[in-house]
Amino acid sequence: MIDDLIMKYTLGKEEKLKSKKLIEQLFLEGIRVKSYPIQLIYLEKNHKAEFPIQAGFSVPKRNIRLAVNRNRIKRVLREIYRYNKFGFSEKIEKKYIFMFIYMAKEEINYSNLEVSFFKLLEKFSTKIEDYEAQN
Numbered sequence: 001m002i003d004d005l006i007m008k009y010t011l012g013k014e015e016k017l018k019s020k021k022l023i024e025q026l027f028l029e030g031i032r033v034k035s036y037p038i039q040l041i042y043l044e045k046n047h048k049a050e051f052p053i054q055a056g057f058s059v060p061k062r063n064i065r066l067a068v069n070r071n072r073i074k075r076v077l078r079e080i081y082r083y084n085k086f087g088f089s090e091k092i093e094k095k096y097i098f099m100f101i102y103m104a105k106e107e108i109n110y111s112n113l114e115v116s117f118f119k120l121l122e123k124f125s126t127k128i129e130d131y132e133a134q135n
Contacts, residue, residue, distance in 0.1 A: 009082055009083055009085075010082065011055075011078055011081065011082045011085075012051075014048070014049040014050065014051070014054075015049055015051050015053065015054060015055065015085075016054065016055065016056065017054040017055055017056035017097055017098065017099065018056075022045065022047070022054075022097055023056060023099065025043065025045070026041055026042075026043045026045075026097050026099055027041065027099070029043055030042055030043040030097075030099070031043065031127065033120060033123045033124050033127060034103075034120075034123075035116045035117075035119035035120040035123060036103065036104070036116060037102055037103045037104035037108055037113070037116060038077070038100055038101070038102060038103070038113070038116050038117060038120055039100070039101040039103055040098060040099070040100055040101075040120050040124060041098070041099045041101065042096050042097065042098050042099075042124065043096065043097050044094050044095070044096055045095065045096065045097045046095050047095055047097065049095075051085075051089065052089050052092055052093075052094070052095045052096065053085065053088055053089055053092075053095070053096050053097070053098055054095075054096075054097045054098070055081060055085075055097075055098040055099070055100065056097075056098065056099045056100070057074045057077045057078055057081075057099075057100050057102075058074075058099060058100070058101045058102070059073045059074055059077075059101075059102040060101070060102070060103075063102070063103065063104065063105050064102070064105070064107075069107060072107070073102050073107060074102075076110055076113060077100055077102060077113070080110070080113055080114050080117050081100065081117070084114075084117060084118070084121065087118075087121050088121060088124065091124075091125045091128055091129075092128060
């Protein structure tokens with residue numbers, strides 16, 4: 001009972017989007033929300049994970065050439081998501097898959113990325129509320 005009340009700020013294996021089929025379907029059918037330099041592609045999709053969201057993170061090679069820098073940006077994005085994932089999950093009732101894509105051509109510091117992340121969260125929330133209001 002107490003474990004349910006404590007929020008776990010982790011990003012476990014089952015919360016990561018790994019399925020190639022799901023990723024392909026996400027890019028084909030997903031809805032895009034942008035807040036520079038982050039783009040979110042999301043799709044309502046049933047999955048096996050206990051947490052309602054499975055998330056993936058991508059930094060295109062054409063934007064950031066060095067793998068070291070791409071990996072660092074992905075690490076920072078995962079960290080920001082890990083601390084703020086409950087902002088996304090509390091607004092939804094169904095299960096979703098997410099892909100966060102970094103669009104800038106240069107590295108942006110943590111605080112600016114976090115601000116963009118919060119803007120993205122607001123845009124996502126309004127889209128979900130509008131969608132649920134229509135249905």
